[in-house]
Amino acid sequence: MPISFNQDSLSFDLFAKDLQYTLYIDENRRLCHAYFGKRIKNLNVRHISDLYKRAYGPNLSLDIIPQEYPSYGTTDFRSPAYQVQFKDGSTVSDLRYVSHRIYSGKPKLEGLPSTYVDEEDEAETLEIHLKDEIGKFEVILFYSAFEDYQAITRSVKFVNFGEDIKILRALSASVDFEDDAFDMIQLSGAWARERHVVKREIKPGIQSIESRRGASSHQQNPFLALARKDTDEWKGEVYGFSLVYSGNFIGEVEVNQYKDTRVLMGINSFDFSWLLKTGETFQTPECVIVYSDKGFNGMSEIYHKLYMNRLARGRHKLAQRPILVNNWEATYFDFNEEKLLKIAKEAKILGIELFVLDDGWFGRRNSDNSSLGDWYVNKEKLPGGLNGLARKINDLGLKFGLWIEPEMISPDSDLYRAHPDWCLHVDQRERHLSRNQLVLDLSRKDVREYIVETISNLLKSANISYVKWDMNRNMTEIGSAILPAERQREVSHRYILGLYEILERITSQFPDILFESCAGGGGRFDPGMFYYMPQAWTSDDTDAIERLKIQYGTSYVYPPVMMGSHVSAIPNHQVGRITSIDIRSHVAMSANMGFELDLTKLSEEEKDKIKKYINDYKKFRNLIQFGNFYRLFFEENEVAWIITDETRDEFLVYYFKVLGEPNVKQRRLRIKGISNQKRYKLDGTSEIYGGDELEFAGFLLPELKGDFQSVFLHFVSV
Numbered sequence: 001m002p003i004s005f006n007q008d009s010l011s012f013d014l015f016a017k018d019l020q021y022t023l024y025i026d027e028n029r030r031l032c033h034a035y036f037g038k039r040i041k042n043l044n045v046r047h048i049s050d051l052y053k054r055a056y057g058p059n060l061s062l063d064i065i066p067q068e069y070p071s072y073g074t075t076d077f078r079s080p081a082y083q084v085q086f087k088d089g090s091t092v093s094d095l096r097y098v099s100h101r102i103y104s105g106k107p108k109l110e111g112l113p114s115t116y117v118d119e120e121d122e123a124e125t126l127e128i129h130l131k132d133e134i135g136k137f138e139v140i141l142f143y144s145a146f147e148d149y150q151a152i153t154r155s156v157k158f159v160n161f162g163e164d165i166k167i168l169r170a171l172s173a174s175v176d177f178e179d180d181a182f183d184m185i186q187l188s189g190a191w192a193r194e195r196h197v198v199k200r201e202i203k204p205g206i207q208s209i210e211s212r213r214g215a216s217s218h219q220q221n222p223f224l225a226l227a228r229k230d231t232d233e234w235k236g237e238v239y240g241f242s243l244v245y246s247g248n249f250i251g252e253v254e255v256n257q258y259k260d261t262r263v264l265m266g267i268n269s270f271d272f273s274w275l276l277k278t279g280e281t282f283q284t285p286e287c288v289i290v291y292s293d294k295g296f297n298g299m300s301e302i303y304h305k306l307y308m309n310r311l312a313r314g315r316h317k318l319a320q321r322p323i324l325v326n327n328w329e330a331t332y333f334d335f336n337e338e339k340l341l342k343i344a345k346e347a348k349i350l351g352i353e354l355f356v357l358d359d360g361w362f363g364r365r366n367s368d369n370s371s372l373g374d375w376y377v378n379k380e381k382l383p384g385g386l387n388g389l390a391r392k393i394n395d396l397g398l399k400f401g402l403w404i405e406p407e408m409i410s411p412d413s414d415l416y417r418a419h420p421d422w423c424l425h426v427d428q429r430e431r432h433l434s435r436n437q438l439v440l441d442l443s444r445k446d447v448r449e450y451i452v453e454t455i456s457n458l459l460k461s462a463n464i465s466y467v468k469w470d471m472n473r474n475m476t477e478i479g480s481a482i483l484p485a486e487r488q489r490e491v492s493h494r495y496i497l498g499l500y501e502i503l504e505r506i507t508s509q510f511p512d513i514l515f516e517s518c519a520g521g522g523g524r525f526d527p528g529m530f531y532y533m534p535q536a537w538t539s540d541d542t543d544a545i546e547r548l549k550i551q552y553g554t555s556y557v558y559p560p561v562m563m564g565s566h567v568s569a570i571p572n573h574q575v576g577r578i579t580s581i582d583i584r585s586h587v588a589m590s591a592n593m594g595f596e597l598d599l600t601k602l603s604e605e606e607k608d609k610i611k612k613y614i615n616d617y618k619k620f621r622n623l624i625q626f627g628n629f630y631r632l633f634f635e636e637n638e639v640a641w642i643i644t645d646e647t648r649d650e651f652l653v654y655y656f657k658v659l660g661e662p663n664v665k666q667r668r669l670r671i672k673g674i675s676n677q678k679r680y681k682l683d684g685t686s687e688i689y690g691g692d693e694l695e696f697a698g699f700l701l702p703e704l705k706g707d708f709q710s711v712f713l714h715f716v717s718v
């Protein structure tokens with residue numbers, strides 16, 4: 001049983017494989033935190049709840065008590081997990097335990113994405129009902145513990161039985177640790193350099209990551225981890241927190257005066273509030289909390305498997321993903337049917353399986369100045385319409401995919417001329433453009449209906465097998481024309497709820513279509529989106545060397561099968577770098593391989609190599625897309641990772657060297673994550689290596705000359 005209640009100590013134990021999470025109800029009916037970490041045989045909660053009496057003498061101070069969902073205004077001076085405002089303007093509340101329920105399975109979250117179970121016995125859920133007696137509202141804390149994944153999930157539901165209240169802050173999880181000997185890990189960056197790993201020592205005070213951009217953002221991923229100081233890829237304790245949400249979020253780590261550490265995660269309370277009327281409920285997103293004592297790879301493996309199997313949904317989630325060619329970097333807006341077909345023909349010869357038509361096919365869209373919202377085909381570019389083009393692509397033996405950006409509107413569009421109030425805006429304020437576009441107000445039902453109807457008709461109009469769903473700006477002037485004044489601060493969250501409703505309706509209506517999400521590259525690369533679309537465009541940066549950092553960081557939480565990775569032209573369009581077709585292919589072959597360049601301009605030698613790499617990819621596709629991905633190391637000039645199958649019978653090694661060096665030292669790669677009981681043959685040779693030999697003595701890499709070199713190896717057990 002993953003969850004149990006001990007009547008004597010009034011404590012709850014949650015077990016998820018080797019993870020234990022323990023909480024208890026104290027003598028004042030407050031819900032306190034006892035322990036989070038490795039599963040232990042005997043934990044006496046009385047020993048844990050026996051705390052030093054500090055600061056307040058005989059008076060109780062919540063400032064020293066580890067809590068499960070801390071309030072504001074009642075002696076805890078740290079950041080609270082929530083805050084509400086009552087009719088009289090006061091903001092103090094106090095939650096006490098009322099009841100609890102333990103049951104099999106895991107409930108769905110109202111209107112929000114979450115991890116799930118297929119069968120009831122895959123998880124157990126604990127609901128704890130807490131109540132503020134004076135304000136007459138209840139907070140239900142949901143905890144689910146999985147049988148097969150070393151993870152628990154947390155979310156919170158507010159229920160109002162009293163007079164109307166305003167929720168000012170409603171985070172999804174709060175965890176108090178009794179010390180501060182941690183580093184904080186975050187995935188940070190910018191457009192075209194998303195999710196680089198950043199590690200910092202935590203210090204007294206608050207350190208946080210957040211987004212106020214209306215999307216989870218390129219700048220900070222909704223993930224943070226606390227890691228013990230000696231943690232590396234393979235050993236050490238790591239606590240991961242990942243939020244299943246695509247909008248404004250916050251992840252906060254606070255070290256207080258006693259060097260206790262509090263981790264908070266949820267919807268960003270900046271510019272947020274929610275009016276909760278009598279009888280209404282408010283559901284927070286889900287936070288997925290992982291414990292690993294096997295270092296960062298241990299944590300990543302848990303997230304990868306959980307997100308691949310119990311976050312992603314639909315027919316495609318465990319189906320092999322096609323190798324695609326996308327025309328964006330090949331043509332940008334400048335194309336016609338003939339040009340596209342030439343690329344498609346070449347694609348077929350090379351072994352590519354899917355042709356994706358990117359931006360520029362609709363309205364009068366010959367630049368990014370116009371037409372978002374006018375989802376009808378540009379007959380000058382495509383005289384046979386989408387259907388005509390799709391047929392020709394299909395006749396070549398390729399599937400056809402389409403780019404759309406349904407959440408946006410160009411001021412120069414028929415849609416905007418007809419509905420100027422359909423975008424997010426604040427009356428009388430300038431509507432700031434970004435990439436010449438505005439954001440549709442998805443908090444409005446009429447706008448949502450328009451999008452679902454238009455996009456559904458579009459997707460029915462041709463044989464479309466794949467959709468790239470893009471979103472290319474951050475939000476400003478976040479206001480809605482139809483919400484009353486007291487609800488304007490709900491708009492950014494209502495937008496995300498509206499988006500999720502649209503995605504649910506469209507993706508369930510078209511179960512055969514493979515959806516890939518995108519937001520100017522990786523601006524919404526988050527678990528929320530993966531619930532609807534099983535893969536995402538990792539970054540607009542297609543440079544192989546920058547991609548090493550991006551894909552390395554992304555892999556902390558997300559498996560290769562969720563990352564789009566394309567071979568593009570040289571000099572690279574984002575950084576101007578010139579790299580070989582080999583390293584570009586090897587980087588792309590580490591995830592969902594694709595191409596994004598004019599294939600008709602390749603040399604014969606490049607084409608031959610690409611054919612070979614595509615063949616290799618097809619041969620190893622299952623292993624690459626659904627195997628176990630482990631990072632070996634990321635040093636200044638060298639990066640390595642491996643992908644193995646579950647049984648360790650077969651694995652791929654990827655090694656990248658950025659700059660060439662003179663008089664180079666012997667480079668032996670110590671390969672971990674494989675079986676040291678097995679013996680392995682290196683593909684293409686007759687050499688046999690012991691797994692232990694590879695792990696401890698290492699594999700002598702070939703001597704590499706020149707910049708931007710890579711090695712790709714396949715070992716099979718004998």
Ligand code: DGJ
Nearest residue numbers: 328358359518520521540
């Ligand atoms: C941003 C995406 O990330 C690109 O791949 C491309 O689809 C452009 N938008 C098109 O406008």
